[in-house]
Amino acid sequence: MTMKSVQTGAVGAIDVVDLERPAPGPNDVLLRVRACGICGTDATFLHMGGGPFGPGGQMTAVPLGHEAAGEIVDVGADVTGLKAGDHVVVNPQAAPSGIIGCGGALGGMREYLLIENAVVGESLALIPDSVPFEVAALNEPMAVALHSVNRSEARPTDKVVVFGAGPIGLGAAIWLKLRGVQHVVVADVIASRLETALAVGADAVIDSSHEDITARLTELHGQGANALGQPRPGTDIYIDAAGAPAVFNTTLASAKWHAKLVMVAVQKKSETDLAAMLRSELTLIASMGYPTEIFEVTPQLAEHSERFARLISHRVPFSNVADAYDLATTPGAAEKVIVTFDDDI
Structure with a gap:
C-alpha cells in the first residue's frame, strides 16, 4: 500500500x-x-x-x-x-x-x-x-518559543518587548504572560499580526514601520539609563524573534544598564556596535531549539488551546x-x- x-x-x-x-x-x-x-x-x-x-x-x-x-x-x-x-x-x-x-x-x-x-x-x-x-x-514551534522565554529568566516584575509577531514571537508573548510577566510589548511592521498579538494577551504593540520604538518603549516602560547615565527605556528584556539587523541596532540604541537581549530568530549578517553593548552592559543570550521543552509545552497547549489557535x-x-x-x-x-x-x- x-x-x-x-x-x-x-x-x-x-x-x-x-x-x-x-x-x-x-x-x-x-x-x-x-x-x-x-x-x-x-x-x-x-x-x-x-x-x-x-x-x-x-x-x-x-x-x-x-x-x-x-x-x-x-x-x-x-x-x-x-x-x-x-x-x-x-x-x-x-x-x-x-x-x-x-x-x-x-x-x-x-x-x-x-x-x-x-x-x-x-x-x-x-x-x-x-x-x-x-x-x-x-507543539514543536511553541517549544522553541518557550525555550527563549526560559532562557530570558523573565520575572513577573520584568518589562519585556518581543520583536517579530510571527508564530515564535507570538508564542513567546503567550508564554511570558502565562509566566505572569508584568508587561509584554510586541513590535512588528504588519498591522494584522499586531492585532493577533493583542488577541493572545500582549499588553501593548508597536508598529515599527512608522512608530519610534525607543520613544514608545519609554512611554510604556518608563525611564531608565545606561551605564553612563544616558536616558534609555526601562525595558528589562528584549526578545528577537524577527532576525532583522534593525532589531539588534534598535536594542543596542535603547538598552538600559543590565538589560538582556535573547536571540531566538535565525540571524542575518550584520555589524554589531560592541561599544553600545558595553555602555549598557547588555547581556546577549542565544536561544536554540528546545533542549527540554518539547513536551513541557504540551499540557499548557492543551489547557489554552483556543489561545494558541489564534496563531x-x-x-x-x-x-x-x-x-x-x-x-x-x-x-x-x-x-x-x-x-x-x-x-x-
Missing part, C-alpha cells in the same frame, strides 16, 4: 511522491498524520532546492515537515503506554534515522509517519482528544499542499500555515 509524501523539488517548489506505507517494527508505532505545520526551515530547503546531503555534498531531495500531530494506527509488539487511536505530538529530534523533516530520512508532511523507538515522553507525547490536531501541530492564519487541506507552501514562503502572506489531512485518508 502506498502513501503520499512531500519533499523538495526544483528550486522553490515541492514534489508530492508516492512511497510505500511503512510497517512498524517491534519498538515502533505508525502515526496517521492529521496536521503538520510549515516552518521557515522548510522554506530554506525549498529555496535551496534540497539539501547538501548527497555524496560529496551534492544536493538531494529533502523530506519536508517536522511539526506533525496525529493518531496512532499501528503499534509494535514491544511498545508500552501507547495504543491505536491515541492522539500524539512528535519530537522530530528523537528519530534514530535523523531529525524528522530537516535532512533526515523521514518527513512529517506525509500521510503516515513511522515513529522509531516510540517512547512516551521522548519520541512522542499524548495529547487530549479534545485538542484540535491543527493546534496540536503547534494559525491558514488551514490548508493536504490536497492543496503546494498552495500551502506558496503561502508560507510568500513574505507577509501568512502567519502560521497548517496543512490538515482529510478524514478519508
Whole structure:
C-alpha cells in the first residue's frame, strides 16, 4: 500500500511522491498524520532546492515537515503506554534515522509517519482528544518559543518587548504572560499580526514601520539609563524573534544598564556596535531549539488551546499542499500555515 509524501523539488517548489506505507517494527508505532505545520526551515530547503546531503555534498531531495500531530494506527509488539487511536505530538529530534523533516530520512508532511523507538515522553507525547490536531501541530514551534522565554529568566516584575509577531514571537508573548510577566510589548511592521498579538494577551504593540520604538518603549516602560547615565527605556528584556539587523541596532540604541537581549530568530549578517553593548552592559543570550521543552509545552497547549489557535492564519487541506507552501514562503502572506489531512485518508 502506498502513501503520499512531500519533499523538495526544483528550486522553490515541492514534489508530492508516492512511497510505500511503512510497517512498524517491534519498538515502533505508525502515526496517521492529521496536521503538520510549515516552518521557515522548510522554506530554506525549498529555496535551496534540497539539501547538501548527497555524496560529496551534492544536493538531494529533502523530506519536508517536522511539526506533525496525529493518531496512532499501528503499534509494535514491544511498545508500552501507547495504543491505536491515541492522539500524539512528535519530537522530530528523537528519530534514530535523523531529525524528522530537516535532512533526515523521514518527513512529517506525509500521510503516515513511522515513529522509531516510540517512547512516551521522548519520541512522542499524548495529547487530549479534545485538542484540535491543527493546534496540536503547534507543539514543536511553541517549544522553541518557550525555550527563549526560559532562557530570558523573565520575572513577573520584568518589562519585556518581543520583536517579530510571527508564530515564535507570538508564542513567546503567550508564554511570558502565562509566566505572569508584568508587561509584554510586541513590535512588528504588519498591522494584522499586531492585532493577533493583542488577541493572545500582549499588553501593548508597536508598529515599527512608522512608530519610534525607543520613544514608545519609554512611554510604556518608563525611564531608565545606561551605564553612563544616558536616558534609555526601562525595558528589562528584549526578545528577537524577527532576525532583522534593525532589531539588534534598535536594542543596542535603547538598552538600559543590565538589560538582556535573547536571540531566538535565525540571524542575518550584520555589524554589531560592541561599544553600545558595553555602555549598557547588555547581556546577549542565544536561544536554540528546545533542549527540554518539547513536551513541557504540551499540557499548557492543551489547557489554552483556543489561545494558541489564534496563531494559525491558514488551514490548508493536504490536497492543496503546494498552495500551502506558496503561502508560507510568500513574505507577509501568512502567519502560521497548517496543512490538515482529510478524514478519508
